[in-house]
Each structure stands twice: as structure tokens, then as C-alpha cells.
Amino acid sequence: MIKFDSVSKRYLDRHEALSAISFEISKGEMAFISGHSGAGKSTLLKLILAIEKPSTGQLVVNGVNVGRISRRQIAAHRRQIGTVFQDHQLLYDRSVFDNVALPLEICGYHRQEAGRRVRAALDKVGLLSKERSYPEALSGGEQQRVGIARAVVNRPCIILADEPTGNLDPDLSAEVMRVFEQFKSVGVCLLVASHDASLIQRLNYRTLILHEGRLCEDRMPGTSR
């Protein structure tokens, strides 16, 4: 589903954010990316979303060569990916319901069908009662969960999550991870950037550890540190 083949990303100031990254995540697999801040986690997610293009190497996501993607293809590519952003990226002048409905609106869903899906997604993150609220009225953790609902509402084949549990208490973190595991079980490919070491350890999934733009460890489940 996601295949990095010696991908490097160099910015204009010659700073190399990622160097020669190679790994592959297949359908129905869930993996964590870990590493200190500035290690290149966000850049890696940006590459997958085609926000940035790799400087060298080949990155294929869901059959699309992201390095060669055309402007027109980018939107369709992003619709295949549900993304949970670290800073939520919600629309503050729309209700929770409308925020979650956005990906469906883009795809042109009928209002009733969209309504059912939005409520199902909000139910999964435990926010069904807040559908009429506005994001500003919600706590950081609730906003994060709205972002998660929006990421999964269109049933994407890839889910990217950047620190999805950063604002959540352990109970809610566990709930969110359970939602992710449900998607994994139906064949969705998940990549979760997190530096929550205890969470990673407890869940025991494959973990990619980045250090200064290099992939320094690709720990498979079952092996311990």
C-alpha cells in the first residue's frame, strides 16, 4: 500500500529532512513511526499526502507514484487517504457534523447517506452528542476526535495519523486505537506517527524509528527493545 524506496527529501536550504528511507506497509497492516521531534515524521506523512514531493527515490502509495503525480491527480489521491492531523485542521465556522461531512461533501454524497455515515463516524469516537457544536466549544481532545471521525468517514484505504493521541487521556487513547484496529481488521493500511512510547509498547505493532531523517530501526511486532 505504501512503499518507500530509498526516498530522500531535501529542502531548498539543503537541509535533508529524510535520507534514503526504504520500507513497505501492506494492506491491513498497522505501523507506528516514532522518533524525537524533527526526526522527519511529519515530512514522511507530507510525502505520502503529496504535499511535498520526494527529492530522490521512489514513493508509491496505493499504486500511485507520488513523485510523478500531476496536479489534477493530487485531490483524488488524497481522497483515498484519511488523515488525522496533529493540529486537527478543522473548519471553525462549521459545526462538528459539517466538519466530519466534508470528505463526503467533496465526493458528492447525498445528504441522507452522508448523514448516516457522519453519525456512524461520530459514534465511533464517542462524539455523537456533539454533532451540532462548533469546534471552538470543544476541548483539545474532542477536537482531535472530530479529526479522527473525519479521517475515517469516507472509509479510506489508508489512514495516516500524526500524534492522534497527543491530547487524549489514556482511556480515550485506548478507545481511538481500538477504532484504528477495527479499520486494520477490514484491510485498511494505517501509519501512526507517535512519540507515546508506552502506547507503542503496549500495543506491540511494527514500529519504524526515525532519527535525524534516517530510518534507524524497523522493529517488527513481537520483538522487544
Place this chain on the structure above:
Amino acid sequence: MRGPHARDQQMSRDQRATPRNSRSVSPGSASRLAQVHRDIALSSLRRMLSTPGSSLMTTFVIAVSLLLPALLFGLNSNLNAVLREFQDNARITLYLEEGVTNSRGLEVSESLLTGTDISTAVYISADQALSDFSAAVGLENLTQELTTNPLPAAIVLTPNNAAPAAVAALAERLQAIPEVSLIQVDSVWLQRLEAISSLIDVIGRALMAIVVLGLFFIVGNTIKLAIENRKDEIRVIKLVGGTDIFIARPFLYTGLYFGLAGGMLACLLQAIVLIAFNFSLRELIQLYESSFELRGFDIGNALLLILLGAAIGWTAALLASLRHIRAINP
């Protein structure tokens, strides 16, 4: 919390397997599209009405820009109406040589009617011309005072084809008649008016081109500002996979509304100008005993103006929004 059950799973697979465009041909997609557009149209309208001051300002600028060429074209259509009214009684006067007798003059006059291009020919003898003249100026005894009649005999013609070019051609042909000494076409001033009318037409067209260009900048700039104001929102929509045209849709409606509102306001202003002019013109027209009324405000013209405004607004919005939305990167 509920997990994605089997049906969901099936649906998500189906959805992935089929290209997204194929869904748009399913039955009911037209009604869905109509619903989507109605929602966007309404929210764009609400957004415009939420800033009534600046919206009204923009509308007013568009209306005044459209009003200028519209008034020029209106003036021109009035001029043309005047021309048509007077063309019907365009006349050619043939003054005959001094030695031509009354009987010869009548012969010439009658022979002119054999062709198809002259509808009436009236012979006026030198004596009649003098008595008509003295009656007109109120000096009945003038005929007794004068020893010789200074006036020539004349034939007054009404051409069938009153178009200035046709009249000029006819006059040239009549010049060849040996009995005719001088030809006076009293439609020269009509020709001048027609020349002025075509000049106004050219100016109107040039002004229209400039105004269209100006409107593109005005609407384009308004849309650009609207996009600037919603930059964060556009960035988020791009992140979740919204296409540029999806993001542009509400702005297209905004451009359309501005164009429509500007066109309607231009019609209203035009009507006000015409009514005001008609009021002061009425006295002048009564002096000329003419039934002439200022024209230029009919439903066809009004619709044309509104449609023009709408078309400019929408096109300008399309060009501006695609350009500025493309420039925003997440």
C-alpha cells in the same frame, strides 16, 4: 463505540474498486447535483449578505460601469429612431432652368414617376412658388411689386427608398436631366446625424470593451479577497482531497450574484436616467409637435444587460478563483 460491520466492509471495498466518476451516472444524480448546487448557492448568498456594505459597494461599481455603455447605446437607439422617423419624409427638390416652360416642366415631372424609385412628384410653377412664398411671409402684394419673378419652377420628389445612400444615388442620376439646374437634397443633415450615430456606436463598443476588461478586474479582485479571507479553510479542504473546481464553486456563485445584481442595478439606474430625461425632453418635443418618446428601456435590453453582467461576473470569478486557489498549497 461500534466497529465497521460486514456491510460497511463490503461497501468500502465496492467503493474502492469503482472509479469515483462512475457514481455520478447513477439514477438520481441529477437531483443530488441540484441539491449540492442549491446548498452552495444559498451559502454563497448568505456570505454575501453577511457583509452588506462591501457587497453593495461592489454591486454599485459594477452597475455604474455597465450603465455608461448602456446609456450610450440607448442614446444611439434613440438617434436611430429619430433618423427613421425623418427618413420617411426625405425630400429631393429639383430646381428647373429658367427657360423651361410650364408644360415642359409638367412633362418632366410626370416622366419621373415612370421609374420605381420615386413615389410622388409635385410640379410647382414659378408663379405658384412666388405666390406660395409671399403668402408664407405675409406680403401678399409682393407679386405686384416685383417686375420679374426671381423664383425658378421646381419639382418636389419623395423617394421610395429613403436611405441616405439611395437618395444620394438618385440625386446624382437626376442631375443628368437637362432641364434641371440645381438639386437640393434636404436629407444632408440626416446623413450627418447618421454619421454621428455610427460614431457613437463605435465609441459605445470601445467603451464596452474597456468596461468588460474593468469588470474582470473588479470582480476578479473581489473574488481574490474572498479567497484570501478563506485561505485556511481552502487549505483544509485541499488536505482532505477537494479539487480546485470544488473549492471554486461558491466563488463562482459569488461572481454570478455580483454580475446579476450589478446588471439589475444598472437597469434600474438606466430607467431612472431615462425617466428624468423624458421629463425635461417632453416640453422640447411638444414644441416640435412630435410624438417622439425616449426609448432604450425595454425588457429585451434590460435582460441583455443583466445577462451580460451575470456572464462577466461568472467568467471573471472562474478565472480569478482557479488562479488564486491553485496558488494555495497546504
